[in-house]
Amino acid sequence: MTPLVQQLDPLVTQNLWSASWFRPEAVLTAGAVLLFVLDLFWRKSPRRVAYLTASALAVLAAAAGFLAVQPADALSLFNGLLANDAFASFFKWLFLAAAALVVIITASGKDFPPARVGEFYALLVSIVLGLFMMASATDLLMMYLSIELVSLSSYVLAGFKKGDRKATEAALKYVIYGSVASGIMLFGMSYLYGLTGTTNLSQIATQVQQLSASGTAELAATRIALVVAATFVAGGLGYKIAAVPFHMWCPDVYEGAPTPFTAFLSVGPKAAGFALALRFFLSALSFPANADGLALPIGDIPWPAVIGVVSAVTMTLGNLTALLQTNLKRLLAYSSIAHAGYMLMGLAAVSAVGTQSVMIYMAIYLVMNLGAFLVVILVAQATGSESILDYRGLSRRQPFAAITFAIFLFSLTGIPPFAGFIGKWYLFVAVWERTGGPHGTWYGALLVIAALNTAIALFYYARVIRAMFIDPPYAPDAKRIVSPVSWQVVLGACAAAVLFFGIRPQAIIDWTLSSLQLFRG
Numbered sequence: 001m002t003p004l005v006q007q008l009d010p011l012v013t014q015n016l017w018s019a020s021w022f023r024p025e026a027v028l029t030a031g032a033v034l035l036f037v038l039d040l041f042w043r044k045s046p047r048r049v050a051y052l053t054a055s056a057l058a059v060l061a062a063a064a065g066f067l068a069v070q071p072a073d074a075l076s077l078f079n080g081l082l083a084n085d086a087f088a089s090f091f092k093w094l095f096l097a098a099a100a101l102v103v104i105i106t107a108s109g110k111d112f113p114p115a116r117v118g119e120f121y122a123l124l125v126s127i128v129l130g131l132f133m134m135a136s137a138t139d140l141l142m143m144y145l146s147i148e149l150v151s152l153s154s155y156v157l158a159g160f161k162k163g164d165r166k167a168t169e170a171a172l173k174y175v176i177y178g179s180v181a182s183g184i185m186l187f188g189m190s191y192l193y194g195l196t197g198t199t200n201l202s203q204i205a206t207q208v209q210q211l212s213a214s215g216t217a218e219l220a221a222t223r224i225a226l227v228v229a230a231t232f233v234a235g236g237l238g239y240k241i242a243a244v245p246f247h248m249w250c251p252d253v254y255e256g257a258p259t260p261f262t263a264f265l266s267v268g269p270k271a272a273g274f275a276l277a278l279r280f281f282l283s284a285l286s287f288p289a290n291a292d293g294l295a296l297p298i299g300d301i302p303w304p305a306v307i308g309v310v311s312a313v314t315m316t317l318g319n320l321t322a323l324l325q326t327n328l329k330r331l332l333a334y335s336s337i338a339h340a341g342y343m344l345m346g347l348a349a350v351s352a353v354g355t356q357s358v359m360i361y362m363a364i365y366l367v368m369n370l371g372a373f374l375v376v377i378l379v380a381q382a383t384g385s386e387s388i389l390d391y392r393g394l395s396r397r398q399p400f401a402a403i404t405f406a407i408f409l410f411s412l413t414g415i416p417p418f419a420g421f422i423g424k425w426y427l428f429v430a431v432w433e434r435t436g437g438p439h440g441t442w443y444g445a446l447l448v449i450a451a452l453n454t455a456i457a458l459f460y461y462a463r464v465i466r467a468m469f470i471d472p473p474y475a476p477d478a479k480r481i482v483s484p485v486s487w488q489v490v491l492g493a494c495a496a497a498v499l500f501f502g503i504r505p506q507a508i509i510d511w512t513l514s515s516l517q518l519f520r521g
Helices: 003-020 023-041 048-068 086-107 114-136 140-158 165-196 201-213 219-241 249-256 259-265 268-284 303-322 328-349 352-383 399-413 419-432 440-469 485-503 506-514
Strands: 075-077 082-084
Touching: 023 048, 023 114, 048 086, 048 114, 082 086, 082 114, 086 114, 086 259, 086 268, 086 352, 086 485, 086 506, 114 140, 114 259, 114 268, 140 165, 140 219, 140 259, 140 268, 165 201, 165 219, 165 249, 201 219, 201 268, 219 268, 219 303, 219 328, 249 259, 249 328, 259 268, 259 352, 268 328, 268 352, 303 328, 303 440, 328 352, 328 419, 328 440, 352 399, 352 419, 352 485, 352 506, 399 419, 399 440, 399 485, 419 440, 419 485
Parallel strands: none
Antiparallel strands: 075 082
16 A cells, blocks of 8 residues: 555545535435426426425435434544534524425415426525534634535525516625625634634634733734634624624515525524534634633633624614514514624623523524514515505404414513523523623623613514504405415414423423533544
8 A cells, every 4th residue: 555545544534434424414415406406307397396395395304314313422524624513413403494494485485486496495405505514614614615605595595586676686785795794704714824823613722722821922913813813703703693783784685585585594594603603702712611611712802792792782773773664574684683682692601501592592583583474474475565554453364373473573572471581581691690700790781781672672573563453454455364274384383382482491491401512622
C-alpha cells in the first residue's frame, strides 16, 4: 500500500462511517430529486396533486424513520463539519413536522396551481435538507453553506407567484437583504478564521480562550477583533430569525409569498436560525455550563449584552409596528419579529435553562403559528382578502375557524392555560435566574421590557378576536365559509396541542430536557 493510500484510508473510513449516520439528509437529497422527476412524469395526470402530495409526505416519512434510529450519543460527522446529537435531532423533528403540515395545507389550497405543486414540494424538501444541516453544523463553512442552501431555495419560493407584483417585490427584497446579511456574516467568519486559524467551532473556543489568556500587548486589539467577528456573525444569524436590524425583509416577504410557504418560513428557518445561534455562541464563544447550568462568555466578549439589547429592541419594534397593521399576514409578520425577540432572551441568559426555554418556545410556536396562518389561508381563499375587516363576524360564518384562531392568538399572547404561556414562563425564568448574579440589574430591565411587550401584544391580538366574535360582518351578504376536511383536522390538531401542552406541559419539558446534549468536540 502506497503512503498516499495509507493516508487516505482513515479519511475514507471516517467518511463512510459518517455517511451511515447521514441517512436522513441523504433521503431528503434523493427525495428532492425524485419529486422533480415525478413532477415531469405525472405532468398530464388528472390526479397529479394527490400523487405528488403522497410522494412528498413519503419522503418526509422516510427521513423521519431514519432520524428515529439515529444513535443517542453525540457524534462528529465528516471530520467535524456536522454533529449528530440530541440537540440537532430535536430541531430536525420540528422541521419535518412543519414541512408535513405545510404539504397537507398546500394540497387542498389554491395558492399553487396544480402544474406547479411538484416544484414547490421539491424546493420545500430542499429547504428542509438545508435546515437539517443548519441544526447540525459545527464548522463555519458548513454553517455558511447550509444557510445559503436554505436562502437560495427560499428566494425562488418567495417569488413563486408569476406576474404578481407583491411576490416580485418580496423576492427582490429577500435577495437583496439576504445577500447583504450573507456578506456580513462571511466577513465575520473570515475574522474568526484569521484570529484562530480554524473553522471548527470547538477549536475556535480553545483558540479564543488561549488568545484571551495570553496577556500580550495586542490583547486589546484581539478582543476588539473578536467582538467585531461575533457581531458580524450574529448579524447573519439575525437575518434568518428576523431580528432587528435585519428584519426589514420580513413583512414584505410574508405578504408577497404564497401563504403556505409564509407559514413555513415563519417557523422552519426561524427554528434553524436559533439552533445555529445557540450552537455557535454556546460552543465557540462560551465555557461549558457549570454545575448550576450557567455558562460564561470566553475572553470577556460581551455578546450576551449585545443579544439582550437586540432582544429588547426586536420585541418592542415588532409589537409596536404590529399595532398599526390591518393586513393579517403583515400583522403576523411583525408578531413573528416580536417572538424572535422573546426567544433571544433565552440565548442572552447563557444557561441550560435558557437553551431549554428557546427549545420549548420554538416547539410551541410552530404549532400555534402554523395554525394561525392556516386560518388566514382559509379566510383569504374564501374572501380573496387578508384584511382584518374580512374577519368581522367570522364566528358566524365559520365558528370552528374563529374558535381555533382565538386559541392560537391567546397562546401567542402568552395567556394561561394555553401552551404559549409555558413557553414564555420558561423564557422569563431563564432571565430571572440571572438577576441574582453579575449584571442582575440589566437582566431585570430585560424582564420588565418583555412584560410590557406582552401587554402590548394582547391589544392587537384582542383586536382580531373582537372582530371575529363581536363586530358584525363587514359585508351584510357574507356567506358561510366552507373549509376542506384536511384543514379542519389540522386546525383541530393544532388547537388541541396548544390546549393539551398548556395544561400538561411535562411531556414537552422532558423532551427538551433530554435534548440538551450539545456536541462540543
